Amino acid sequence: MGFLREEDKEYLREEFKKKLKRKVELLHFTDKNNQSEYSRDTRALLEELVELNEYLTLTVKDCSDKEELESEGLELCPSTKIKSERRGFMNFYGAPAGYEFQSLVEDIIDMGSDNLPLPPDIVKELSKISKPMDIKIFITAMCPYCTKAVRTAHLFSLVNDNIKASMVDSHGFPELAMKHNVSSVPHIVVNDNVSFVGALPEEEFLAKIMEVIE
Amino acid sequence: MQFTLKTKSKVTSSHHAAAIIGAGPAGLTAAIYLRRSKIDVVVFEKLVPGGYITSTDFIENYPGFPDGISGEELGELLEKHARSFGAIIENNEVTSIDLNVAPMLIKTSNNTFTASTIIIATGTKNKKLGAPGEEELLGKGISLCATCDAPFFEGEDIVVVGAGNSGVQESLYLSKFAKSIKIIEFLDHPTAEKILLDRLKEKENIELLLSNKVVRFIGKDKLTGVEVENLDSNEKKVLDVKGAFIYTGVIPNTDFLKGVVDMDSKGFIKTDEKLKTSKDGVFAAGDVRTTPLRQVATAVGDGALAAYGVREYLEER
Numbered sequence: 434m435g436f437l438r439e440e441d442k443e444y445l446r447e448e449f450k451k452k453l454k455r456k457v458e459l460l461h462f463t464d465k466n467n468q469s470e471y472s473r474d475t476r477a478l479l480e481e482l483v484e485l486n487e488y489l490t491l492t493v494k495d496c497s498d499k500e501e502l503e504s505e506g507l508e509l510c511p512s513t514k515i516k517s518e519r520r521g522f523m524n525f526y527g528a529p530a531g532y533e534f535q536s537l538v539e540d541i542i543d544m545g546s547d548n549l550p551l552p553p554d555i556v557k558e559l560s561k562i563s564k565p566m567d568i569k570i571f572i573t574a575m576c577p578y579c580t581k582a583v584r585t586a587h588l589f590s591l592v593n594d595n596i597k598a599s600m601v602d603s604h605g606f607p608e609l610a611m612k613h614n615v616s617s618v619p620h621i622v623v624n625d626n627v628s629f630v631g632a633l634p635e636e637e638f639l640a641k642i643m644e645v646i647e
Numbered sequence: 648m649q650f651t652l653k654t655k656s657k658v659t660s661s662h663h664a665a666a667i668i669g670a671g672p673a674g675l676t677a678a679i680y681l682r683r684s685k686i687d688v689v690v691f692e693k694l695v696p697g698g699y700i701t702s703t704d705f706i707e708n709y710p711g712f713p714d715g716i717s718g719e720e721l722g723e724l725l726e727k728h729a730r731s732f733g734a735i736i737e738n739n740e741v742t743s744i745d746l747n748v749a750p751m752l753i754k755t756s757n758n759t760f761t762a763s764t765i766i767i768a769t770g771t772k773n774k775k776l777g778a779p780g781e782e783e784l785l786g787k788g789i790s791l792c793a794t795c796d797a798p799f800f801e802g803e804d805i806v807v808v809g810a811g812n813s814g815v816q817e818s819l820y821l822s823k824f825a826k827s828i829k830i831i832e833f834l835d836h837p838t839a840e841k842i843l844l845d846r847l848k849e850k851e852n853i854e855l856l857l858s859n860k861v862v863r864f865i866g867k868d869k870l871t872g873v874e875v876e877n878l879d880s881n882e883k884k885v886l887d888v889k890g891a892f893i894y895t896g897v898i899p900n901t902d903f904l905k906g907v908v909d910m911d912s913k914g915f916i917k918t919d920e921k922l923k924t925s926k927d928g929v930f931a932a933g934d935v936r937t938t939p940l941r942q943v944a945t946a947v948g949d950g951a952l953a954a955y956g957v958r959e960y961l962e963e964r
Binding site: 475478630 | 650695792794798
């Protein structure tokens with residue numbers, strides 16, 4: 434039995450058909466030889482998803498291919514990066530499980546369309562960022578607030594090539610979560626330097642990430 | 648592993664007969680009733696449909712679910728029910744509303760909508776204590792969401808502040824993770840339902856500290872302790888804990904409504920018996936309004952009543 438319910442598949446088929454205008458690649462790095470249940474479930478879900486629309490493709494690569502991982506700008510494995518011809522660095526370290534599945538679906542739609550649901554003044558400010566900015570959003574699957582933070586960071590990456598945004602499942606990367614003193618989510622870390630907690634509105638989120646430049 | 652899909656739709660028109668702000672039990676019930684009257688309605692939600700209940704582990708006092716139901720699942724069912732009648736849910740935060748123009752204006756972070764009537768159902772969020780150290784250590788050991796953060800306190804000693812329904816219910820959930828829990832309650836008695844208190848007694852790792860108040864939260868980069876004062880003996884002591892969950896009441900999500908509709912001294916929206924606010928055509932439903940009880944059952948009742956008010960208002964015009 435798959436992970437997606439029939440009614441959800443039906444809904445997603447319609448959404449993707451209505452909104453996808455270009456190809457979207459789900460690039461998934463996994464441990465092919467010794468898959469944990471965690472990795473296997475994520476891969477199985479992605480396989481189900483790409484079946485729902487012809488614009489969607491899944492590429493599976495091995496975690497051991499460090500060169501490939503680095504060339505994609507990734508540091509951790511398993512990971513799932515949503516790619517298209519459109520600018521944007523929308524990535525998930527660990528499983529996009531629980532409420533984060535919603536983030537994954539919305540990211541796919543954004544990368545496959547010209548959707549940019551951000552206010553013009555935020556877009557203007559984001560465009561000015563001239564230094565690399567790596568945003569990690571630590572989450573737990575049962576956190577209803579986290580998806581807002583993940584989506585905000587992922588949307589920001591659509592505006593400027595300097596912005597990389599990755600969800601990090603705290604359950605899948607406990608050592609990294611501990612390193613950054615994560616004890617409440619969403620916990621956002623920028624360039625391994627500035628960190629803050631909470632599903633902030635877009636303008637406050639922007640102000641916080643800009644602290645890394647100041 | 649579970650993958651949760653909250654089905655969403657984008658609005659296709661910028662004007663609606665009714666706009667509902669907040670997709671919790673009150674807002675979604677109102678949407679169901681309005682759609683059954685074939686009234687065009689849009690529901691705005693800044694996080695996920697279901698509202699506050701999505702951060703609640705378990706709900707067992709909502710009629711019709713004798714075995715209880717998780718907040719996440721109930722939220723999903725309410726959303727599905729509203730959508731089944733054609734309610735449109737816009738995943739966007741309302742930043743301001745202007746009620747002095749006709750039709751009324753609703754601004755979200757990236758769009759502007761108009762509506763003939765509005766139901767405010769924005770609910771509440773957990774109130775902070777206001778104790779020294781709290782602001783600095785929030786997110787560094789102090790949490791306002793047990794379902795989000797419980798896994799970080801596996802095997803640790805923690806406190807829960809507040810022995811009302813939320814404090815006790817969430818303590819029961821946290822007891823699956825934490826080594827020990829002390830519930831700190833200002834009053835000399837817990838205010839949670841008797842059934843929850845009976846379950847509390849069965850938990851060996853939960854202790855109730857009545858007539859105690861939090862003096863301060865201790866720690867630099869992370870919480871290391873909580874100082875409490877016994878209100879009977881005035882004796883102070885430090886509890887060495889790594890986590891503190893605060894459930895001492897709620898505050899309304901009405902920041903964007905200041906000066907727009909009449910509120911009580913705590914910021915809850917004042918309504919009449921038909922849930923009309925001080926502004927014509929604007930209603931309030933659920934936890935966000937001045938009401939003696941805030942439960943899923945009361946929110947659902949409010950949603951139905953507010954929808955009735957909207958229908959009546961539209962028919963009169």
